[in-house]
Amino acid sequence: MDDLFHQLKTLSTTEVRAQIRACAYGAHTAGLGKKHLQANLAILPEAYALDFMRFCQRNPKPCPLVGVSDTGNPHMQTLGHDIDIRTDVPAYYVYRHGVLSESVEDITDFWQDDFVAFALGCSFTFEHALERAGIPIWHIQNNTTVPMFTSDIQTVPAGPFHGAMVVSMRAIPNAQLDEVIAISKQFPMAHGAPVHVGDPAAIGIADVKKPNWGDPAPVLAGTTPVFWACGVTPQVAITQAKPPICITHKPGHMLITDISDDADTTILNPKTIPTGETQ
């Protein structure tokens, strides 16, 4: 698998998705399609779609909506060329009534005519920008998963969707705090500026060494813990809403889109993009 991973790193987004579609690759996508937007996935029956979309609009930092399918149509036409959401994500979680029931590599047999697929921006985009700026990110350097916490910041509810905001933590050298905030603010479609800088207790985190998801990461001397809204938030809201069925990506196993990390919209439609400016 490691050899294949290193080979995939050299391929285009279309070629990587072809490997994933053929079930030749079913592992995490960190580092793949590096200059392109990757996305969290949530698929819901249409009866829940309007409220979920309102939930995303009202909570743009944890739930930055980058693409929505037509009802029953598995093709995400605005996010790339020939994306079939039933096959083009390496691994999926199937939830029934808010409880995880299956983990699969293909959801063709699960697809329903009333499904609406939602793609939400993820933190890979701003992490790549931070890396390019020479900011050390401990969990990347140490090949662990970013620590994630349940905060006491409440999301703005919409219909049955509600719950606490989940945040991810990266300890940033004090001298680089302003730069990190400014860089991440440039990516509103990838969680944007932090939701909190400093004391974890101020947002309800009792012990910053004990994340609720991911791996612990130290807050070294001379660094400050910085908290960003996290893409696990909508999964918590879905657990609260308990739809009869919901399909998400398996964490870390994202949809790789054809949208450039620095595009000024997440819509793939050359005619609406100024010549030479983006994508």
Added chain:
Amino acid sequence: MDDLFHQLKTLSTTEVRAQIRACAYGAHTAGLGKKHLQANLAILPEAYALDFMRFCQRNPKPCPLVGVSDTGNPHMQTLGHDIDIRTDVPAYYVYRHGVLSESVEDITDFWQDDFVAFALGCSFTFEHALERAGIPIWHIQNNTTVPMFTSDIQTVPAGPFHGAMVVSMRAIPNAQLDEVIAISKQFPMAHGAPVHVGDPAAIGIADVKKPNWGDPAPVLAGTTPVFWACGVTPQVAITQAKPPICITHKPGHMLITDISDDADTTILNPKTIPTGETQ
């Protein structure tokens, strides 16, 4: 009315909305609540809401969605303190089956239990930023309405919503083009970067002196015509979709929100905003 207008310019957003709610003021809102986001309005029956929201997501430049009500609830809680969308806009247009039928100052008697209200960002926000940067804007200096054109750029359709993108034109001094593009790009919730710079014919505009809406504005020597996606686009899409009823603001008569022009989201929820950074 002029005296009242100059008096309103000194008032807070809440105070201006109170005057509008009392039907003491029913004219345009340009220049009012100056440091706050103003919004275009579209109210539709819930049966059309999911497709309209998909249309906005797919066309973020003409249709930057800044707020959505719950179904049947006229309060726009994420956009301000105590906003009642039935009374707090100076003037409304009522469309039936895609055709304008009435112009009114209050829609309390039109409100339906299945209505969903959508607020979309407008160009006032980036125009204020251009003014602060000392960029001359002809239609503002000459107190006319910005010229708007039907372009041949097609929107990305969603359900019954489709049609050509409407664009607004501002002629910018050549030396300031880069600065203008950079400034407007900072406001994705107010149409963002231009969709076209230069030759009007390249986006299907035969005569830049003859706008489809608004007033003509000259392209003076040493300036270049710059075209932004325009908030009239969703009204054209609604005309195509022909819902049994739809209510919009009367052009220029916008919803004044409590969201700062420079806020990093359009959601009024102090707990999700980093201390001291925004709003």
